[in-house]
Amino acid sequence: MKTPVTIDLQRASRLLKLLGDPTRLTMMKLLKSHECCVCEFVEIFKMSQPAISQHLRKLRDIGLVKEERKGQWIFFSVNESHEDYPFIESILGHLPDQNESIVELESQGLRVCCK
Amino acid sequence: MKTPVTIDLQRASRLLKLLGDPTRLTMMKLLKSHECCVCEFVEIFKMSQPAISQHLRKLRDIGLVKEERKGQWIFFSVNESHEDYPFIESILGHLPDQNESIVELESQGLRVCCK
DNA sequence: ACAGTATATAAGCATATGCCTATATACGCA
DNA sequence: TGCGTATATAGGCATATGCTTATATACTGT
Numbered sequence A, B: 001m002k003t004p005v006t007i008d009l010q011r012a013s014r015l016l017k018l019l020g021d022p023t024r025l026t027m028m029k030l031l032k033s034h035e036c037c038v039c040e041f042v043e044i045f046k047m048s049q050p051a052i053s054q055h056l057r058k059l060r061d062i063g064l065v066k067e068e069r070k071g072q073w074i075f076f077s078v079n080e081s082h083e084d085y086p087f088i089e090s091i092l093g094h095l096p097d098q099n100e101s102i103v104e105l106e107s108q109g110l111r112v113c114c115k
Numbered sequence C: 001a002c003a004g005t006a007t008a009t010a011a012g013c014a015t016a017t018g019c020c021t022a023t024a025t026a027c028g029c030a
Numbered sequence D: 001t002g003c004g005t006a007t008a009t010a011g012g013c014a015t016a017t018g019c020t021t022a023t024a025t026a027c028t029g030t
Helices: A009-019 A022-033 A038-045 A049-061 A085-092 A099-107 B009-019 B022-033 B038-045 B049-061 B085-092 B099-107
Strands: A065-070 A073-078 B065-070 B073-078
Touching: A009 A022, A009 A085, A009 B009, A009 B022, A022 A038, A022 A049, A022 A065, A022 A073, A022 A085, A022 A099, A022 B009, A038 A049, A038 A073, A038 A099, A049 A065, A049 A073, A085 B085, B009 B022, B009 B085, B022 B038, B022 B049, B022 B065, B022 B073, B022 B085, B022 B099, B038 B049, B038 B073, B038 B099, B049 B065, B049 B073
Parallel strands: none
Antiparallel strands: A065 A073, B065 B073
């Protein structure tokens, strides 16, 4: 019988603390299905650009997201090779999908399409 | 096809924030398999009694644990009928079991056995 | 009623958090 | 090179958090 994959309690609490912010949690759920860049999040969350950058930095510092520059934009996406990704994924799986934000963004012509 | 049970993002982030503290997260994991009272947690976490009480209060205020007085002790346990219990349970399921703390407590004769 | 034990609450304090504004840096294009 | 856009960093500030000590409350047993 296999022991289920477990995650150290200290590490788990650090991750949960990061996800325990509505902005960051929504970001992760969004990023799970869509790469996004900072300026898109600014629109979605109606929040200042630095505030968005700071949230993303926290997520990146702990390895939950990765970034890729494409021209003048930096696209963020979920880092699926994070050691604790299965844990994260199981949490995100319980959340309602946030496609509406993306659809709305597109309908406003604000979705960044990297040409 | 059934839609998987989802939990509102605001509620989810509130729960995750609460679990994002190592003490509270450990408490929840412990309580999942053992009823405990405040004084046991004081021993386990080597933390002041008010600190423990305050953590438990937060967990109780949001309905994650329930309490039952037995004589001079108040025993806490996980509230399995919490609306979001499946979510909580799936998180706790990823954590290594904490039976060692209980065993240690017993070996020191500090486990409260409610007579 | 009183002493001892268990728990809760209050108040205070140091630090962390989440936001803001101002500014710096990086890239693309004319 | 210089301008516009995207992002990052710095500094400041209000509020939240997690702990402490002191004190109140609740129950038990004599």
